[in-house]
Amino acid sequence: MKISLRWLNDYLAPPVAADAVDDLLTSHGFPIEDQVDHAEGAAAGDTMFDVEVTSNRGDCLSHVGVAREVAAATGANLKTPACDLPDTSGEAVDSLTSVDHRDTDACPLYTARVITGVKVGPSPDWLVAKLEAVGLRSVNNVVDVTNFVLLELGQPLHAFDLGKLAGRGVVVRRATQGEKFTAIDGTKHELRDDMLVIADGEKPQAVAGVMGGLDSEVGESTTDILLESAIFAPLSVRKTSRALKLASDSSFRFERGVDPVGVERASRRAAALIVELAGGTLAEGVIRTGSQTADPEPHTLTLRAGRCDALLGLELSPEQQADYLNRIGLLAQADGDSVIAKIPTFRLDLLREVDLIEEIARLHGMDAIPMKPKLELIARPPQDAVLARRAIGEVLVAHGYHETITFSFIRPKAASPFLPDGAEALMLDGDHKKEEPMLRPSVLPSLLQCRKLNQDAGNHGVKLFETASTWSVEDGKTVERVKLALLRDVGGDGGTDEALRELRGAVDEIVETLGGASARDAVSVEPVELSAVYAAAGRVLLAGRPIGTLGLVSPAVRDAMDVQTPQVAAELDLPVLLDLYPPTREVGALPKFPGIERDLSVIVDEGVAWTQIESAVAAAGPEMLEELSFVGVYRGKPIAPGSKSVSLRMRFRDPERTLRHDQVDPQVATVVASLGERVGAELRG
Numbered sequence: 132m133k134i135s136l137r138w139l140n141d142y143l144a145p146p147v148a149a150d151a152v153d154d155l156l157t158s159h160g161f162p163i164e165d166q167v168d169h170a171e172g173a174a175a176g177d178t179m180f181d182v183e184v185t186s187n188r189g190d191c192l193s194h195v196g197v198a199r200e201v202a203a204a205t206g207a208n209l210k211t212p213a214c215d216l217p218d219t220s221g222e223a224v225d226s227l228t229s230v231d232h233r234d235t236d237a238c239p240l241y242t243a244r245v246i247t248g249v250k251v252g253p254s255p256d257w258l259v260a261k262l263e264a265v266g267l268r269s270v271n272n273v274v275d276v277t278n279f280v281l282l283e284l285g286q287p288l289h290a291f292d293l294g295k296l297a298g299r300g301v302v303v304r305r306a307t308q309g310e311k312f313t314a315i316d317g318t319k320h321e322l323r324d325d326m327l328v329i330a331d332g333e334k335p336q337a338v339a340g341v342m343g344g345l346d347s348e349v350g351e352s353t354t355d356i357l358l359e360s361a362i363f364a365p366l367s368v369r370k371t372s373r374a375l376k377l378a379s380d381s382s383f384r385f386e387r388g389v390d391p392v393g394v395e396r397a398s399r400r401a402a403a404l405i406v407e408l409a410g411g412t413l414a415e416g417v418i419r420t421g422s423q424t425a426d427p428e429p430h431t432l433t434l435r436a437g438r439c440d441a442l443l444g445l446e447l448s449p450e451q452q453a454d455y456l457n458r459i460g461l462l463a464q465a466d467g468d469s470v471i472a473k474i475p476t477f478r479l480d481l482l483r484e485v486d487l488i489e490e491i492a493r494l495h496g497m498d499a500i501p502m503k504p505k506l507e508l509i510a511r512p513p514q515d516a517v518l519a520r521r522a523i524g525e526v527l528v529a530h531g532y533h534e535t536i537t538f539s540f541i542r543p544k545a546a547s548p549f550l551p552d553g554a555e556a557l558m559l560d561g562d563h564k565k566e567e568p569m570l571r572p573s574v575l576p577s578l579l580q581c582r583k584l585n586q587d588a589g590n591h592g593v594k595l596f597e598t599a600s601t602w603s604v605e606d607g608k609t610v611e612r613v614k615l616a617l618l619r620d621v622g623g624d625g626g627t628d629e630a631l632r633e634l635r636g637a638v639d640e641i642v643e644t645l646g647g648a649s650a651r652d653a654v655s656v657e658p659v660e661l662s663a664v665y666a667a668a669g670r671v672l673l674a675g676r677p678i679g680t681l682g683l684v685s686p687a688v689r690d691a692m693d694v695q696t697p698q699v700a701a702e703l704d705l706p707v708l709l710d711l712y713p714p715t716r717e718v719g720a721l722p723k724f725p726g727i728e729r730d731l732s733v734i735v736d737e738g739v740a741w742t743q744i745e746s747a748v749a750a751a752g753p754e755m756l757e758e759l760s761f762v763g764v765y766r767g768k769p770i771a772p773g774s775k776s777v778s779l780r781m782r783f784r785d786p787e788r789t790l791r792h793d794q795v796d797p798q799v800a801t802v803v804a805s806l807g808e809r810v811g812a813e814l815r816g
Contacts, residue, residue, distance in 0.1 A: 193285030
């Protein structure tokens, strides 16, 4: 922010010297990047300071804003400029122009005034001197006034030649895709349909919040002016400015936020100066449109005086803290051990108690805060979510997995198979990451890319996991999900079956570690229809609730990622797993009596899943069944094609006495009958 010393002192009583401005602003968080003493021209004898202003302090992107900080530091009086309207003897403004406001999200407030009969010409010497002092050239008296008010109050304005607007009105709307626009600086642009423009009845006349158009600029032939003062959404302005590579003093301020109450004040100030310097008649009234129909009220924050002292290591009374806050325009008063502060609308950055504490620290002076010889630390236990994440890592590392940290960007071709049903890709704006312009909808393609790097390095038997965010667009809204993804090679004698069992075992152990044995018992996997990602897959359920998928990665996906070895993978919802923590442990006495184990091998159709077999055994309700476990599966002679042999083990135990085989035989027979009835199983001889 470039400020003129002479201009700055217009708002301070008494005035301050150049060396004092340098010291005061630097010590209060606004370091001076450059200082220029003007020796010639209209600004001769003045000094220009280039002040570094942090992005959250849009209120200091003006001479009045900087003067407020200097006044707070020195105790000087702040003299704000008068913003009274001249006599409005003209016609009603809505009889001379109109505003068709179609997008209140990107433009919460749009105001328009009309001044007729102006005479555009050179600006007076005082105005030229002020603009030249901060590096701006004079254009004409009307344009110079809009620049002057922007630099004085921080509110961007724009003046349209009303006679050049088709229909003599404006439309606040989104551009149509490919619509053409020529800016005041002569550059030509092709607009996108997400960009906000100020148009007339035919075409865009300004890119909202960024720059006006050449076709409606104010020139010597201008007689009637439409004066715009508005609020444009920071994100909308920032995206448009970056996409068009078009920046201005206006966009710089709108990107950081402007005072919603300052819109009307700046409009009045500019209208008065235009009438004073260019003549003309101000139309009666103002057109005000948008969602912000009335100026917002200041919000209130409560500051605990003790909390302020504890953070800063000071002993300041509530009255002293309130005095500091009042210096910068806050309406603060002590209330017992607290300070109640009304936050003015120009301080968009003050949202929390700690923000007020930071202001007190700045005004008190960072160098005046004492340093203690010892640091006082309060030890607190880690949060459950932190412990749960740590436990997941320990389980997977014990299983031989390596944790990865990969980029969130990805190529659309690689990511498209992983998009959820009905979802769209979330693309990045701008020219960065041209080769990977998409945010990943799944962590698995990132792990596959990592596996490809290991493949190129000759590494085998690779196991990878990562916890990271994924993104997609669903029903027009951006959805972010946090996932736990696992990927491992299919290798060894057991092949795919063994790899899937190991993967399922890792999932079971994670759940048990986080939630205990009861949570582990609630995990099940049910078959799902094949997708573009998996050649064979199952939906992972926790107490009947889907939490993810595991399966064999399809050859098509592997080929697209150039991964040569078969892979099995799982992707689970991480927040659901973290919510299981801490685990509930069940403790019981060791069994006093031996149990009896019975193994069964049954022939079932290939499509019968283990979960169906578990359900069939449970439906039989065998007494004293302590545990059911999967042993293995066999395919091949003499088993007929399309069938498989599944081996299962049942452990029976009576807690009161030793079981006899003749007590178990009827229960096994009941299980065999249930398997035959429910899944068509035949007992293998």
